[in-house]
Amino acid sequence: MILFCLAGKAHAASVFIDTPNKSNTGEYFEVLVYADLDKESINSVDMSISYNSDLLLFSGYKNKDTFLKMWIDPPRAERDKVIFSGIIPGGVSGLFDANKKELAPLPLVKLIFKAKKTGKAEFVFQKSSLLKNDGLGTPLVHTEKGGVILITEKVGNTKVEEVTDGAEIFYTDKTPPLPFEIILIDSSLFSRTPPMIVFDTEDLDSGIKEYKMKVNDRDWSIVNSPLPIKLNFYPNTITIRAVDYYDNYKDQTIIIPGFTSKYFRFSIAELIIMVILGGSLIAYILHKNKE
Amino acid sequence: MCKNQFRKLISFTLLLSTLFCLPIYSVFADEDVSISASVGDVPVQQSNAPSGGVVFIPKTSVRFSGLAYPKSEVFLLKEGKFQTFVTADDLGNFNITLEEKYSENVLYSLYAKDPKGNRSLLLNYPLVVYGGYVTYLSGIEFSPTINIDKSEVYFADSITVSGYGLSNTNVEIVISGKNKTTFNVLTKQDGSYSRSISVLGLEKGDYSIYTRYVDNKKISNILRFIVGDSTKYKNYELSNLPGDCNSDRVINLVDFSILAFWYKKSDPPVCADANGDKIINLIDFSVLAFYWSGQ
Numbered sequence: 001m002i003l004f005c006l007a008g009k010a011h012a013a014s015v016f017i018d019t020p021n022k023s024n025t026g027e028y029f030e031v032l033v034y035a036d037l038d039k040e041s042i043n044s045v046d047m048s049i050s051y052n053s054d055l056l057l058f059s060g061y062k063n064k065d066t067f068l069k070m071w072i073d074p075p076r077a078e079r080d081k082v083i084f085s086g087i088i089p090g091g092v093s094g095l096f097d098a099n100k101k102e103l104a105p106l107p108l109v110k111l112i113f114k115a116k117k118t119g120k121a122e123f124v125f126q127k128s129s130l131l132k133n134d135g136l137g138t139p140l141v142h143t144e145k146g147g148v149i150l151i152t153e154k155v156g157n158t159k160v161e162e163v164t165d166g167a168e169i170f171y172t173d174k175t176p177p178l179p180f181e182i183i184l185i186d187s188s189l190f191s192r193t194p195p196m197i198v199f200d201t202e203d204l205d206s207g208i209k210e211y212k213m214k215v216n217d218r219d220w221s222i223v224n225s226p227l228p229i230k231l232n233f234y235p236n237t238i239t240i241r242a243v244d245y246y247d248n249y250k251d252q253t254i255i256i257p258g259f260t261s262k263y264f265r266f267s268i269a270e271l272i273i274m275v276i277l278g279g280s281l282i283a284y285i286l287h288k289n290k291e
Numbered sequence: 292m293c294k295n296q297f298r299k300l301i302s303f304t305l306l307l308s309t310l311f312c313l314p315i316y317s318v319f320a321d322e323d324v325s326i327s328a329s330v331g332d333v334p335v336q337q338s339n340a341p342s343g344g345v346v347f348i349p350k351t352s353v354r355f356s357g358l359a360y361p362k363s364e365v366f367l368l369k370e371g372k373f374q375t376f377v378t379a380d381d382l383g384n385f386n387i388t389l390e391e392k393y394s395e396n397v398l399y400s401l402y403a404k405d406p407k408g409n410r411s412l413l414l415n416y417p418l419v420v421y422g423g424y425v426t427y428l429s430g431i432e433f434s435p436t437i438n439i440d441k442s443e444v445y446f447a448d449s450i451t452v453s454g455y456g457l458s459n460t461n462v463e464i465v466i467s468g469k470n471k472t473t474f475n476v477l478t479k480q481d482g483s484y485s486r487s488i489s490v491l492g493l494e495k496g497d498y499s500i501y502t503r504y505v506d507n508k509k510i511s512n513i514l515r516f517i518v519g520d521s522t523k524y525k526n527y528e529l530s531n532l533p534g535d536c537n538s539d540r541v542i543n544l545v546d547f548s549i550l551a552f553w554y555k556k557s558d559p560p561v562c563a564d565a566n567g568d569k570i571i572n573l574i575d576f577s578v579l580a581f582y583w584s585g586q
Contacts, residue, residue, distance in 0.1 A: 043580035046573050065396040067417050069370075072551060072576060087547075087576050089371070089583030090400055090413030097419040098328035098426055106417060107396065129573060135501075135513045135581040137566065137574030185537075185545055192560050193536065198548040226548040 013038040013140055015130070016105070017049070017123045017147035023115045024154040028059060030112055031123060031147065032066075035130060036105040040140055041091035044131035045084075045108060046072075052121040053080040055151055060173075060206035060245030062110040067092060074208060075111060081126060082111055091133025112206060112245075115151040123147040173205035173246040182240055182254040185226070196226040197254060199240050206245035214239045234258040324357075324416075324431055328424045349423045351393070355416070356386040357431025359403040360455040360482040365433075368400040379403070383458050383482060394422035401431065402584075405455035405482070409436040412512060413583055434509040435462055435484070435502045442516055443523040444490050450516060452476075453485040454502060461505045464488065468498035468518075475505070493518050512582065534579040536562040541584040550579055 018032040033047065045068055051058070058077035061084075063069050068086045075084040094103025115121075125144040132138045180201035187195040201208065213223040215238055229238070235258045243249045330349050359365050359379040366376040367387050379385040391397075397420055403411045411433040420426055435456035444450045456462050456478045464474040464486065470493050476486040495518050502511040532542055536549045553559040553571040563571055565578035 044573050044577040067396070067398055070547065072554060072573070085573060087580040088398075088415065089542075089580045090415040091580065092398070092415045092417050095396065095417045095419060096324075096326050096428060098326045098421070098424075099419070104419075131573060131577040133577070133581055135510075135578060137577035183544070183548075185548060191536075193549050193552060193563075196548060196552060198544065200544075226552045228552065 013040055013130070013142035014145060015047075015108075015125065015128050015142055016145040017125075019123065019147040019149045022150040022152055024152055025115050025118060026154060028112055028114050029149070030062070030110050032110050033108045034105040035108055035142075037093050037103075037130075037140070039093050039103060041093040041133040042130045042140055043089065043091035043133040044087045044129070044137065046127065046129040047085070047125065048081050048083045048127040049111075049146075050081045050122075050124045050126050051113070052119065053077075055115065055117050055119045055121040057114040057116055058082055059112045059114045060203075060209065061112060062205070062207060063202050064110070064204055066107045066109050067095075068108040069202075075109060084109060085129075115149075118151050118153050121149050121151055123149075173203070173244060173248060175203075175205055176248040177201045177203040177208055177242040177244055177250040179250060180242065180252055182238070182252050184229075184254065184256065194228040195231065196228050197238065197240075197256075198226045199242075199252065200225060201242045201250065203242070203244035203248070208242055209245045210243050212241040212243060214241070229256060231256065232258060325429050326418075327427045327429075328421055329427070330424055351391040351420065351422050352388055352425050353391055353397075353399065353418060353420060354386070354388045354425055354427040355399070355401060355431060356384070356427075356429045357433075358383045358457050359385050359411075359433045360405045360436070361458050361480070363403045363405050363433075363455070363482075365401060365403050368402075370398055371400065388425075391420050393420070395420055401433075403433045405436045407436075407438075407455070409438065409454065410584060411436055412509075412581070432457065432504075432507075432509070434507070435478075435504070435511045437500070437502050437511040437514060439500060439514050439516055440524060441522055442525040443519050443521060444516060445520065445522040446493070446495055446518050447491050448522050449487045449489045450500075451485060451487045452500065452502070453483070454511065455482045456484060456502070456504065458482050462502050463505050464500065464502050465510075466493070466498055466500045469494040469496045490518050495519055532582050533565040534563065534575070534582060536560065538562075542579060542582045543584055546579060547576075550575060 014036045016034050018034060020029050023029045061075040067088055070089065071086040073083060073085045075082055092106060095106050097104045124146040128144055130140040130142055132140050178201050180199055183198045185196045185198060187193055199211065211223050211225065212220040214220050215236055236256045237253055238256055239251055239253045241249050241251050355367065361379060361381050361383045363379050364376050365379055365385045365387065367374045367389060374389055375387060377385050377387050397418055399416045399418055401414045414431060416428055418426060436454040438453050440451040452464050458478060458480055460478050462476050462478055462484055464476060466472050474486060474488055476484045478484045497515065497517055499513050499515050501513045503509060532540065534542055534546050534550060537545055550563050550571060553563050555571065559571045563575065565575045
């Protein structure tokens with residue numbers, strides 16, 4: 001048995017971006033965002049990474065082999081930036097790997113891009129917040145290091161299947177998102193938080209691009225989770241559709257109980273009887289007062 | 292090559308890889324947790340070799356061991372989902388093994404439930420799982436659990452702090468607020484501890500309290516109490532968790548969703564606003580994530 005002791009080398013926490021060295025136009029590649037936490041435990045991440053939107057197209061994200069998955073804001077492109085935020089409940093301080101002497105940097109998220117035009121594309125952190133898992137949300141001081149990738153023109157006879165320097169040559173997603181549940185969160189009587197439905201799923205190949213909702217047979221509309229709902233008199237069927245970056249989708253439905261069945265749990269006939277009895281009681285009291 | 296020769300070759304290869312991959316212990320000083328990987332000990336899978344023989348592939352699994360509270364239940368989650376649990380022995384030793392199928396990066400989480408049903412904070416271990424190997428994480432220790440008997444304490448009264456920790460271990464009780472003070476208590480053989488602490492000398496105001504083993508960074512849940520002009524007893528059992536808007540004494544996806552609803556909205560409810568700054572932002576999510584119950 002060989003026993004290794006921790007190197008004990010002091011270094012600051014950092015976030016960095018790992019990209020392939022180059023890619024060809026028309027091809028997809030993956031960009032990994034890592035956090036090297038210097039053994040501090042963090043549980044929340046908020047980042048904004050700029051990229052050359054004239055050279056690159058943001059094409060989704062993958063959850064596999066990464067650890068930031070409980071999204072407050074899942075990765076999305078906003079002009080020339082990819083923004084995302086999320087939590088890791090319970091906190092993490094690095095990746096445990098038996099082949100390494102110390103905690104390895106933690107892969108937070110895997111972003112997918114498509115190379116559009118030739119040129120040098122840079123990824124730069126515009127914002128990166130890491131909060132410690134200390135019950136207070138204390139920010140972790142850290143450095144940032146972006147990434148660079150060279151986009152070159154695909155040369156004539158290069159086979160699509162041939163792999164170059166780490167870049168993904170052929171990328172497709174034909175698999176729909178994973179099946180999911182819709183959970184109804186009730187609102188208690190004096191709560192200001194309305195009743196909501198909550199839904200969340202993964203897409204293993206390109207990530208969830210959006211969710212859509214349809215109530216009964218009405219049109220689809222884009223929604224986010226959690227989704228406040230209004231209780232109607234009668235039950236409604238809500239369908240939620242999870243759509244990935246290749247427009248594959250998975251549907252799930254939930255029947256939201258109507259207002260009467262939820263709060264009064266009476267039938268219409270019982271309600272009518274109660275109204276008649278209540279009206280009679282009021283009339284009796286008024287009559288008594290006149291006397 | 293005949294079948295026997297092929298099997299000998301495979302066995303030799305396995306033996307060689309076992310020798311090369313003898314447990315390599317990496318010590319992650321901050322936690323005193325060790326990780327090792329060795330070839331899976333009981334081959335269970337078979338596949339057909341190209342030559343027509345049979346190949347035994349060592350099974351893939353992950354194993355966790357360490358110390359919890361004596362006779363506590365230790366739960367293992369994978370990617371936030373419950374997998375299995377074991378009961379620690381009289382000294383708190385526990386050992387959990389989970390079979391796996393693939394090589395991948397996986398987040399494993401553990402928590403312990405003390406004999407009174409109180410949970411420890413989650414311990415998360417992002418792990419690289421190697422196919423055909425047993426990846427073993429040892430030296431895990433759960434931070435203490437904590438309870439207090441009052442939510443408000445008369446300024447000349449005392450507050451009783453209790454919980455469970457590792458057997459016969461020094462526990463530090465830390466009170467912070469307008470003043471900060473620490474106290475020590477030794478856990479009993481069964482891991483329990485209890486200490487009554489006078490609040491005389493603490494200024495009136497809000498305080499937080501937590502416990503930890505001496506010289507250990509990992510802390511218990513953080514509880515809150517007020518030093519004031521009256522005493523209010525409470526069956527505390529962590530019923531006042533920050534972010535627990537549905538008051539079910541558990542922080543989970545429901546509470547996360549409520550917080551997500553109020554994210555960046557004005558005038559959020561007090562239960563969601565963990566740090567009381569009247570906005571829901573990443574800090575509130577971070578506080579919620581700290582108290583996450585796991586299920």
